[in-house]
Amino acid sequence: xxxxxxxxxxxxxxxxxxxxxVCLITLPCSxxxxxxxxxxxxxxxxxxxxxxxxxxxxxxxxxxxxxARRRVSEAxxxxxxxxxxxxxxxxxxxxxxxxxxxxxxxxxxxLIDTVGRNPLGAKK
Amino acid sequence: xxxxxxxxxxxxxxxxxxxxxxxxxxxRSCVAICLAGGEREVASLSEALRLYSDLNSMGWDIVETTxxxxxxxxxxxxLAPMMEGRDAFLSMACGVGAQKVRERFPDVMIYPGLNTSNxxxxxxxxxWDERCGGCGDCVLHLTGGICPIARCAKGMLNxxxxxxxxxxxxxxxxxxxxxxxxxxxxxxxxxxxxxxxTIDPKDWRPSRSGGPRxxxxxxxVLSEEEMEWxx
Numbered sequence: 001x002x003x004x005x006x007x008x009x010x011x012x013x014x015x016x017x018x019x020x021x022v023c024l025i026t027l028p029c030s031x032x033x034x035x036x037x038x039x040x041x042x043x044x045x046x047x048x049x050x051x052x053x054x055x056x057x058x059x060x061x062x063x064x065x066x067x068a069r070r071r072v073s074e075a076x077x078x079x080x081x082x083x084x085x086x087x088x089x090x091x092x093x094x095x096x097x098x099x100x101x102x103x104x105x106x107x108x109x110x111l112i113d114t115v116g117r118n119p120l121g122a123k124k
Numbered sequence: 125x126x127x128x129x130x131x132x133x134x135x136x137x138x139x140x141x142x143x144x145x146x147x148x149x150x151x152r153s154c155v156a157i158c159l160a161g162g163e164r165e166v167a168s169l170s171e172a173l174r175l176y177s178d179l180n181s182m183g184w185d186i187v188e189t190t191x192x193x194x195x196x197x198x199x200x201x202x203l204a205p206m207m208e209g210r211d212a213f214l215s216m217a218c219g220v221g222a223q224k225v226r227e228r229f230p231d232v233m234i235y236p237g238l239n240t241s242n243x244x245x246x247x248x249x250x251x252w253d254e255r256c257g258g259c260g261d262c263v264l265h266l267t268g269g270i271c272p273i274a275r276c277a278k279g280m281l282n283x284x285x286x287x288x289x290x291x292x293x294x295x296x297x298x299x300x301x302x303x304x305x306x307x308x309x310x311x312x313x314x315x316x317x318x319x320x321x322t323i324d325p326k327d328w329r330p331s332r333s334g335g336p337r338x339x340x341x342x343x344x345v346l347s348e349e350e351m352e353w354x355x
Binding site: 034035036039040042043074075078079081082083084119120 | 169179
């Protein structure tokens with residue numbers, strides 16, 4: 001079974017390195033991601049949601065990565081409280097980080113192994 | 125501003141469990157500023173409730189909206205079209221807003237999505253501190269602009285208690301002693317003489333002890349004729 005992974009990524013981060021099997025949603029900045037986007041992805045059946053921002057301090061809009069990190073943590077809190085499990089992750093990646101992208105994808109798979117597949121995925 | 129925080133999801137989901145058609149409504153005033161019940165928080169909570177519903181086969185139909193102020197009838201009226209056919213209303217406003225909605229829509233079960241805490245102000249991003257106890261008999265002019273009711277754990281009126289240590293309150297090392305702050309403020313202002321005077325025992329009748337309070341500004345009250353004309 002292939003894991004269903006949704007990735008919200010800043011267009012200035014490592015978007016072109018994301019594997020094809022990942023559902024990639026490119027944003028002008030990771031700070032544009034909202035809590036409801038993460039929750040909606042899980043409701044649509046995502047086993048994990050990855051939010052990718054630029055390296056800290058490299059955000060074109062200065063505070064985008066800070067906002068994204070804050071919202072991911074808020075989404076995580078809600079997911080855990082409603083029993084959907086911690087299946088969201090925020091990482092900082094630059095476009096010249098192919099090895100690190102691979103490591104992040106391994107971390108995503110490990111996260112899914114820990115939290116389990118999304119029961120809503122089978123219904124979609 | 126009124127400071128509030130969202131109730132735990134477990135409590136909200138349990139409250140809503142007997143219902144199916146739910147309207148979640150936020151408020152763009154105080155609770156939006158304290159990141160508890162504004163448009164964004166309503167969107168997050170509504171999506172979380174939909175997800176909870178799908179995961180647990182609750183069959184909830186969640187509709188969301190946010191009004192300018194839930195504590196004023198004019199804005200509450202705007203909810204009327206969305207309220208049709210709803211059997212539960214989850215208010216993401218303070219307790220005042222939730223009650224104003226109940227007054228306007230008495231046939232719909234109203235649930236509070238937030239715990240309303242206090243009258244406070246932002247200290248820094250994500251932190252809000254209580255500033256006013258709403259005692260109805262302000263003494264800020266005697267205490268260097270620092271409220272001994274809201275900011276002293278014991279509401280002391282004539283100096284600190286024995287729990288004041290190095291400017292901190294005994295309830296927590298993070299809580300400044302209000303009376304230390306009052307002293308520092310009056311010293312800065314050159315008004316330490318104010319500490320010489322004893323503040324009389326407080327009249328608590330204008331506070332919560334006297335029951336629900338109503339403020340009347342006679343000049344603003346409409347006569348029956350004016351009410352008729354306005355209608």
